[in-house]
Amino acid sequence: MALIVQKFGGSSVKDAERVMNVARRIVDTYKQGNSVVVIVSAQGDTTDDLIEKAKEINPNASKREMDMLLSTGEQISISLLAMAIQSLGYNAVSLTGWQAGMTTDSNYSKARIKKINTERLQKELEANNIVIVAGFQGINKYDDITTLGRGGSDTSAVAIAAALHADLCEIYTDVDGVYTADPRIVKSAKKLDSISFDEMLELASLGAGVLHNRSVELAKKYNVNLMVRSSLNNNPGTVVKEENKMERMIVKGVARDNDVARISICNIEDKPGMAFKVFSLLASKKINVDIILQSIGREGKKDISFTVNEDNLEKAVEILEENKERLSFEELKTSNEVSKISIVGSGMVNNPGVACTMFEALYDANINIHMISTSEIKVSVLINKKNADKAMNVIHEKFNLAE
Amino acid sequence: MALIVQKFGGSSVKDAERVMNVARRIVDTYKQGNSVVVIVSAQGDTTDDLIEKAKEINPNASKREMDMLLSTGEQISISLLAMAIQSLGYNAVSLTGWQAGMTTDSNYSKARIKKINTERLQKELEANNIVIVAGFQGINKYDDITTLGRGGSDTSAVAIAAALHADLCEIYTDVDGVYTADPRIVKSAKKLDSISFDEMLELASLGAGVLHNRSVELAKKYNVNLMVRSSLNNNPGTVVKEENKMERMIVKGVARDNDVARISICNIEDKPGMAFKVFSLLASKKINVDIILQSIGREGKKDISFTVNEDNLEKAVEILEENKERLSFEELKTSNEVSKISIVGSGMVNNPGVACTMFEALYDANINIHMISTSEIKVSVLINKKNADKAMNVIHEKFNLAE
Numbered sequence: 001m002a003l004i005v006q007k008f009g010g011s012s013v014k015d016a017e018r019v020m021n022v023a024r025r026i027v028d029t030y031k032q033g034n035s036v037v038v039i040v041s042a043q044g045d046t047t048d049d050l051i052e053k054a055k056e057i058n059p060n061a062s063k064r065e066m067d068m069l070l071s072t073g074e075q076i077s078i079s080l081l082a083m084a085i086q087s088l089g090y091n092a093v094s095l096t097g098w099q100a101g102m103t104t105d106s107n108y109s110k111a112r113i114k115k116i117n118t119e120r121l122q123k124e125l126e127a128n129n130i131v132i133v134a135g136f137q138g139i140n141k142y143d144d145i146t147t148l149g150r151g152g153s154d155t156s157a158v159a160i161a162a163a164l165h166a167d168l169c170e171i172y173t174d175v176d177g178v179y180t181a182d183p184r185i186v187k188s189a190k191k192l193d194s195i196s197f198d199e200m201l202e203l204a205s206l207g208a209g210v211l212h213n214r215s216v217e218l219a220k221k222y223n224v225n226l227m228v229r230s231s232l233n234n235n236p237g238t239v240v241k242e243e244n245k246m247e248r249m250i251v252k253g254v255a256r257d258n259d260v261a262r263i264s265i266c267n268i269e270d271k272p273g274m275a276f277k278v279f280s281l282l283a284s285k286k287i288n289v290d291i292i293l294q295s296i297g298r299e300g301k302k303d304i305s306f307t308v309n310e311d312n313l314e315k316a317v318e319i320l321e322e323n324k325e326r327l328s329f330e331e332l333k334t335s336n337e338v339s340k341i342s343i344v345g346s347g348m349v350n351n352p353g354v355a356c357t358m359f360e361a362l363y364d365a366n367i368n369i370h371m372i373s374t375s376e377i378k379v380s381v382l383i384n385k386k387n388a389d390k391a392m393n394v395i396h397e398k399f400n401l402a403e
Numbered sequence: 404m405a406l407i408v409q410k411f412g413g414s415s416v417k418d419a420e421r422v423m424n425v426a427r428r429i430v431d432t433y434k435q436g437n438s439v440v441v442i443v444s445a446q447g448d449t450t451d452d453l454i455e456k457a458k459e460i461n462p463n464a465s466k467r468e469m470d471m472l473l474s475t476g477e478q479i480s481i482s483l484l485a486m487a488i489q490s491l492g493y494n495a496v497s498l499t500g501w502q503a504g505m506t507t508d509s510n511y512s513k514a515r516i517k518k519i520n521t522e523r524l525q526k527e528l529e530a531n532n533i534v535i536v537a538g539f540q541g542i543n544k545y546d547d548i549t550t551l552g553r554g555g556s557d558t559s560a561v562a563i564a565a566a567l568h569a570d571l572c573e574i575y576t577d578v579d580g581v582y583t584a585d586p587r588i589v590k591s592a593k594k595l596d597s598i599s600f601d602e603m604l605e606l607a608s609l610g611a612g613v614l615h616n617r618s619v620e621l622a623k624k625y626n627v628n629l630m631v632r633s634s635l636n637n638n639p640g641t642v643v644k645e646e647n648k649m650e651r652m653i654v655k656g657v658a659r660d661n662d663v664a665r666i667s668i669c670n671i672e673d674k675p676g677m678a679f680k681v682f683s684l685l686a687s688k689k690i691n692v693d694i695i696l697q698s699i700g701r702e703g704k705k706d707i708s709f710t711v712n713e714d715n716l717e718k719a720v721e722i723l724e725e726n727k728e729r730l731s732f733e734e735l736k737t738s739n740e741v742s743k744i745s746i747v748g749s750g751m752v753n754n755p756g757v758a759c760t761m762f763e764a765l766y767d768a769n770i771n772i773h774m775i776s777t778s779e780i781k782v783s784v785l786i787n788k789k790n791a792d793k794a795m796n797v798i799h800e801k802f803n804l805a806e
Contacts, residue, residue: 016459050479054486056419061486068497069482072475076453079472083457083464094471099546120546143502143523 002167003125004029007039007135007157012172012231013077014044022172022231023084026130030090035125037164039135039157040081042073063108067137067147071097074134074153082132092130095120097137098145102156104138110149111138113156116163125164133160151212158215162222169224171211172231177238178203178210180401181254185389188402192252193236196243199252199344202378206255206342216240243346250354251345251399254392258385260290260340261313262370264305265320267330271300277327278304278320285319287312291340291373291382301330305371307382310336338370339388342380343395355379361398367391405570406528407432410442410538410560415575415634416480417447425575425634426487429533433493438528440567442538442560443484445476466511470540470550474500477537477556485535495533498523500540501548505559507541513552514541516559519566528567536563554615561618565625572627574614575634580641581606581613583804584657588792591805595655596639599646602655602747605781609658609745619643646749653750653757654802657795660743661788663693664716665773667708668723670733674703680730681707681723688722690715694743694776694785704733708774710785713739741773742791745783746798758782764801770794 006026013019022040030036050069054061078094085092101117124131135153138146148155154171161169178200181189195203197220204213210228219226219240229237268274275294282289292306308316313336320332348354355372358379362369367390371382383391396402409429416422425443433439453472457464481497488495504520527534538556541549551558557574564572581603584592598606600623607616613631622629622643632640671677678697685692695709711719716739723735751757758775761782765772770793774785786794799805 016456019460053419053479053483057422057483058486058490060490062489065482065485065489065497068485068499069479072478075475075478076456076472079468080456080460082468082471083461086465086468087461087463094468096471096548145499 001033001035003035003037003164005037005039005157005161005164005166005169007153007169007171008041008231009153009173010041010044010046010077011174013040013081019077019080019084020087023081023088025231026081026085027088027090030130037121037125037131037133037160037166038081039133039153039160040074040077041135041153042070043077043080046073046076064144067108067111067145070147071134071137071145074136078132078134085130085132090130091128092132093124094132094134095124096134097156098139098143100133100160102133102138102159104140104146104148106140106142106144106146108146111140111146113138113148113159116159118163121160121164151214154212154215155218158218158222158224158226161224162218167225168227169219170227170229170237171215172229173210174230174232175210175228176230176233176235177228178240179253181392181396182256185256186254186393186396188396190402192238194239194241195252196346197240198243198377199346200240202342202344202375203253203255206257206340206344206378206380211240250347250351251343251401253344253401254395254399255342255344256388256392257340257342258388259310260307260338260382261310261334261336262305262307262338262382263313263316263320264303264333265327265329266303266333267301268304269300269328270302274302274327275304279306281319281323282308282316285315287316287319291371291380293371307338307340307371337385338382339385339391340380340382341388341391341395342378343399344378346377348377348379357398358395361394362391365390365394367394404436404438406438406440406567408440408442408560408564408567408569408572410556410572410574411444411634412556412576413444413447413449413480414577416443416484422446422480422483422487423490426484426491428575428634429484429488430491430493433533440524440528440534440536440563440569441484442536442556442563443477443480444538444556445473446480446483449476449479467547470511470514470548473550474537474540474548477539481535481537488533488535493533494531495535496527497535497537498527499537500559501542501546503536503563505536505541505562507543507549507551509543509545509547509549511549514543514549516541516551516562519562521566524563524567554617557615557618558621561621561625561627561629564627565621570628571630572622573630573632573640574618575632576613577633577635578613578631579633579636579638580631581643582656584795584799585659588659588795589657589799591799593805595641597642597644598655599749600643601646601780602749603643605745605747605778606656606658609660609743609747609781609783614643653754654746654748654804656747656804657798657802658745658747659791659795660745661791662713663710663741663743663785664713664737664739665708665710665741665785666716666719666723667706667736668730668732669706669736670704671707672703672731673705677705677730678707684722684726684730685711685719688718690719690722694774694783696774710741710743710774740788741785742788742794743783743785744791744794744798745781746802747781749780751780751782760801761798764797765794768793768797770797
């Protein structure tokens, strides 16, 4: 008798047939004697369609109203999924974010969970109901509906698993688990049986795209037993858990992030405080900066290069140009024809030659590196986008990840 | 500085253009210095589409889950309408049924309003917001979402107008107001400047289709100043109010109900209690019976005929056939090729010849009457559906309603 939290994404419930498949899988878990709480996202393209509807009327709608609108997507999928389970002869009850006690701050469109009041959830579980909860949404102190932003449903699932002290939190996706590299790009990529929270965090933020890092951070904080597995088959999936130091591999996987853009601020004055001015300006507009590279220039000038998410490129350029005089730089150069390739592995910290091996693989393949960034458990390089797939393959091979 | 409640139906907000039109109309009212609360239905076919989605998965879904699903329709339209008003430069805030304090009983899919907690509504009005409330929905004591069933949004509007002691409750439809007859059928039909609550109640329940009788009953109970008007033009509309005895006309209008079916129970035993048995059986299945006619038969037998809503015909026949032995009747005859034509007017009670004049009009037109039913302020007849339009015209003319 375990308590299992299962999370299904939008593509898993995109039409009636998929909803019924998910319902059968949930019922299977329930029939094995488990209590089941299910978190579900909006069906397929629902959220995009709602955004389209809003844009037609007001491209600058208030975020409060956008959250009111978008939260209907999950409300539709929870009720349909509950109906599907009922049609199989089992008791199910759907709960919106606010009904499930998901309280958040008031940062509409990217609210953060503050607390989960589990009273209602527990009452429904005690009544032997399969409980279906709307992911991605909550309620603030004004009784207004909020949404959690990107990766919101994963985060909802992990938060509810933590609050209920669930035995397991299963995240269902359209892949079998976490791989040493994207199997669509690297044919010999291998599924990992397990990965540590820290490694998963690096992979998530590096564009591996299986789990959002907010949910992994939360799982790490509350030590939630997490499993990533496929909604399309019964393969075991990958367990994400506290690191087992005995087992650690030097390099766990290779990830690619294509949604990246590089900005170079050329010939900025070489005096104290310039980097602070540039990055505090970007931070004030909530633009996250990833890799930063500063080069020594000539005649009291230098270049500062950095990467941002591709979506933020325009905004970043705009704010920098507005402050061109104050920052006293000569020109901006930008490119979104770049990709970030990273290797991740918690064993890396004790193996100084790892980065070098990666660079060697790229050199052998005649791939030029624009920027380099390292942390204790990862090495990232920025290269031309057209070389990204080739780079992943040569790195995967160099580290023998297929074995 | 008046407080005005406005209600817009689904066709008034069916697409972005219509939503903007409604927004402009609301802003016009607000700019004249009024406080405005708007009740809005789901856009166009949204509710039907959602029902279709549910049916695909589970044709017998629980009503709780259906209400969870359907309530998203209004939640979408309130947020879009609030965004539209914001795009015109005015402050608007959307509220779901539960946020607006609309508490109901737990009769899912046709819940009745128990109380409106106006705290939030009043707070938003004090902040000078235009308040957009989801019609048709509320919340029960378990914190579950309920819907109010047919005519729900009109009822929401009147209930909120009553709770806030609004100066006026405007119900916007696609017609200019209440007519002496349906202008699509009777070319000379005339718009009424005003009509009493009781007359409107009879017209609403008789299929005039402008206002649902639940909302009129509520308006009468709390003496809400009601106006029915068009969302497509600025014509003044029809005021629905307490009867002014000085003004009363003998016949106010002619209405038609085509969604009616007749059931005849033939050769049932002529002994005490038979009518009770038949109608309590139907009541137990929540089938409303309208006109009842009992004829004396031969040899200890009689016939009982009555009308039900066309949608209930199948269910009524089924339950009667199941109890054929207990009720000991010979056969059931049914027809849905019938229409109910009614005349309504509060002056009728003092004018005994009114019914007779109606029958004469039908006789002159060679239209046969199957059943007759009368109340203090109306006379209804059941005739063949194919004669319905003709009947309305000859009755309208006979009573000189065009003048």
